[in-house]
Each structure stands twice: as structure tokens, then as C-alpha cells.
Amino acid sequence: MNVRTKTGRRRYRTVKFDAATNEVVLIEQRLLPHRFELVRTRDFRATARAIMDMVVRGAGAIGAAAAYGLAQGARTFRGTSLTSFDRHVEKVFEVLKEARPTAVDPVNAMLEVRAKMAAGRTIGERQNLALAAAEHFADENVAHCEAIGRHGAKLIRTGMRVLTHCNAGWLAFVDVGTATAPMYAAQAAGRKFHVFCDETRPRCQGASLTAWELAQQGISHEVIADNAAGFLMSRGEVDLVIVGSDRTLGRTGEVANKIGTYTKAVLAHRHDIPFYVAIPLSTIDWNLKSGRAIPIEERDAAETLGAWGVTRRGRREYVRVANPTSGARNPGFDVTPPELITSIITPAGIFKPRELWRHRARLGGPA
Numbered sequence: 347m348n349v350r351t352k353t354g355r356r357r358y359r360t361v362k363f364d365a366a367t368n369e370v371v372l373i374e375q376r377l378l379p380h381r382f383e384l385v386r387t388r389d390f391r392a393t394a395r396a397i398m399d400m401v402v403r404g405a406g407a408i409g410a411a412a413a414y415g416l417a418q419g420a421r422t423f424r425g426t427s428l429t430s431f432d433r434h435v436e437k438v439f440e441v442l443k444e445a446r447p448t449a450v451d452p453v454n455a456m457l458e459v460r461a462k463m464a465a466g467r468t469i470g471e472r473q474n475l476a477l478a479a480a481e482h483f484a485d486e487n488v489a490h491c492e493a494i495g496r497h498g499a500k501l502i503r504t505g506m507r508v509l510t511h512c513n514a515g516w517l518a519f520v521d522v523g524t525a526t527a528p529m530y531a532a533q534a535a536g537r538k539f540h541v542f543c544d545e546t547r548p549r550c551q552g553a554s555l556t557a558w559e560l561a562q563q564g565i566s567h568e569v570i571a572d573n574a575a576g577f578l579m580s581r582g583e584v585d586l587v588i589v590g591s592d593r594t595l596g597r598t599g600e601v602a603n604k605i606g607t608y609t610k611a612v613l614a615h616r617h618d619i620p621f622y623v624a625i626p627l628s629t630i631d632w633n634l635k636s637g638r639a640i641p642i643e644e645r646d647a648a649e650t651l652g653a654w655g656v657t658r659r660g661r662r663e664y665v666r667v668a669n670p671t672s673g674a675r676n677p678g679f680d681v682t683p684p685e686l687i688t689s690i691i692t693p694a695g696i697f698k699p700r701e702l703w704r705h706r707a708r709l710g711g712p713a
């Protein structure tokens with residue numbers, strides 16, 4: 347998307363690869379919206395750390411970062427034995443996979459890269475195929491988000507008030523985003539609407555990232571405290587909810603997404619407000635049979651006990667909010683059951699959550 351900086355307006359991808367230096371280039375998301383900076387990871391371990399520390403975050407963006415990270419790791423191998431090379435790639439795969447557990451996109455992305463690499467007969471061929479496959483994943487991620495925009499734009503009419511949770515925008519993908527894709531497409535079609543961005547405690551991706559994106563894009567929006575959504579819904583001030591997902595089960599239609607999504611789905615159901623989930627195909631997990639089996643990331647208690655912000659002097663600082671002697675639980679994600687979801691917007695069209703399995707051939711699922 348286009349980013350306005352001091353030097354003008356430029357188009358950026360959230361994640362890209364510099365083949366000459368073998369570095370992954372990332373937007374440093376922890377500094378946004380206060381500072382726009384690019385960072386480079388020099389090896390696959392640094393890429394894994396950037397995913398773990400949330401320099402790059404969001405299901406599709408960490409999927410692309412992992413795909414590039416795998417290619418980056420493969421390209422540093424200097425030996426001559428194909429068996430050792432494969433063992434090295436396996437280690438790189440495991441390190442990147444461990445970085446964050448809930449989103450399935452990194453694993454799906456790396457499996458795709460690994461499968462394509464297997465066609466190479468030499469180490470050099472496999473290294474080249476790895477990078478080509480990672481580039482393909484990133485490009486396809488953008489194409490999927492654009493297609494989500496085409497399918498989802500019709501849901502947004504002029505005058506509507508749309509609620510979204512966390513950041514499933516272009517920062518969470520390579521470009522365009524998923525929950526935001528219908529918004530950007532509706533805007534391009536000349537429609538005027540308003541977006542409520544859930545603040546999304548504890549890391550505030552809605553208040554910081556989604557609000558920044560929408561401001562960059564000139565879309566009318568306001569940040570609301572997470573607890574305000576129910577009140578606004580009860581007063582008829584929300585017409586539609588669109589969220590993203592980190593893992594959607596193809597067999598059951600259950601949706602894992604940022605903590606607080608389930609609460610919003612319950613509220614939307616109570617108030618008869620359509621609740622949509624937007625996903626690229628790499629977010630579908632065709633294997634798990636139950637939402638209970640989704641690994642839910644438990645994050646550092648410090649996130650819940652305090653908050654990061656920027657001082658008047660521009661310094662990024664953490665402040666403790668909670669009682670100093672109290673601990674905290676901090677699950678990063680929750681799971682919304684299919685009966686609370688109106689439909690799922692995919693690049694192949696809009697489906698009822700329980701119909702994903704029936705349409706698996708169109709959605710890149712198993713035979």
C-alpha cells in the first residue's frame with residue numbers, strides 16, 4: 347500500500363526479500379504508528395526472532411516471512427551433500443515453525459516452498475527453487491487479498507458502520523489485507539462508510555496499526571475501547587463486522603483469531619449483526635478436526651499488566667498499569683464457532699463456514 351512519509355508517498359510491501367544480500371526486509375511494526383522504518387534480518391534465526399518478537403506480525407505476513415526465511419536458510423548452505431542440505435533445511439523449517447504457534451500460514455507457506463524445492467536435482471537448483479517458491483507465496487498472498495476485496499466489497503454500502511478487530515490489514519499480509527480488502531475495494535468504488543477499530547488489548551494492533559492504515563488510506567474511522575463494542579451494537583451503531591483469522595479449520599469452520607474476536611461474534615449474534623471472516627487460502631488448516639486442538643499462544647504477562655506507548659519526546663516506553671504484585675494470563679487468540687459466523691470471505695468466493703470442506707477442491711484443500 348502507499349505510505350505517506352516525510353519524503354512523500356511510496357508503495358511498500360510488508361515483507362520482501364533482497365536476493366543480493368540474502369536478507370528479509372520487514373516493516374518494523376512495533377514502532378508504528380509513530381515511526382516508519384524498515385529492518386533487515388541477516389539470517390534465518392534473525393528472521394525467526396523477528397516473527398517471535400512481532401517486528402513482523404499478522405498471519406499472512408509471518409507466512410511470507412517464514413517462506414522467505416526458509417529460502418534464506420537454504421541459500422546459506424555451503425556443503426556438497428544433498429542429504430546434509432535436506433537435513434539443514436529441516437532444521438531451518440523447525441526453527442521458523444516454532445516462532446509463533448497459532449497461525450497456520452507459516453507452516454502452509456513453508457510446506458509449499460519445501461514441496462517445490464524437491465523438484466531440484468542439485469543443491470543450487472533447490473536453493474533457486476526455494477526463493478522462487480517464497481516469491482510466489484508472497485505474490486499469491488497479494489492476489490488472494492485482492493480477490494477477497496472483489497468478493498467482499500458488495501457487503502459494504504454507503505453509510506454503513508463497520509467494526510473490525512485487531513489488524514487484518516495490509517500490515518498483517520504482504521499487501522492489501524483481508525478484513526480491510528473489502529473496505530479498500532468499496533472505497534475505490536466510491537462508497538463512503540465508517541470503521542470502528544477495536545483497540546485490541548493487550549498489544550493494541552487495532553488502535554495502532556489498523557487506525558494508522560485507515561488514516562493513510564483516507565477512510566473515516568474511530569478507535570474504540572474493546573469494551574465499547576457491545577454498547578455501540580446495542581444502540582444500532584454497528585451494521586457489519588469483518589475480522590481476519592490466523593487459522594480456520596476447513597473441516598469444521600471454526601475460526602481462531604486475535605483474543606476478543608469470540609466476544610465480538612457473540613455480541614454480533616445477540617444483536618443480529620452480520621459477522622464475516624476474511625481469509626486467504628493459506629489460513630485454512632485442513633487437518634485439525636476440532637478448534638480445541640488449535641495451539642493457542644500464551645504470551646508474556648507483561649503485555650496484559652502494562653502497555654507500550656510513545657512519550658512526548660518520541661521515546662517508546664512501557665508503563666506498568668496493573669497492581670505491581672499481581673500476575674496475569676495472556677492468551678493471544680480465541681476460537682469462534684461456525685454458528686456465530688455469517689460467512690467466510692475467501693479469494694474463491696463467500697462460503698458458509700461449515701461449507702468449506704464441501705468446497706475444498708475450489709479452496710485448495712485435499713482430494
Ligand code: MRU
Pocket residue numbers: 403404405406511512513514518519524551589590591592603604605678
Ligand atoms: O498477534 P498478531 O498481531 O500477529 O495477530 C494476528 C493477527 O493479525 C490477527 O489475529 C488478525 O486478526 C488475523 S489476520 C492476519
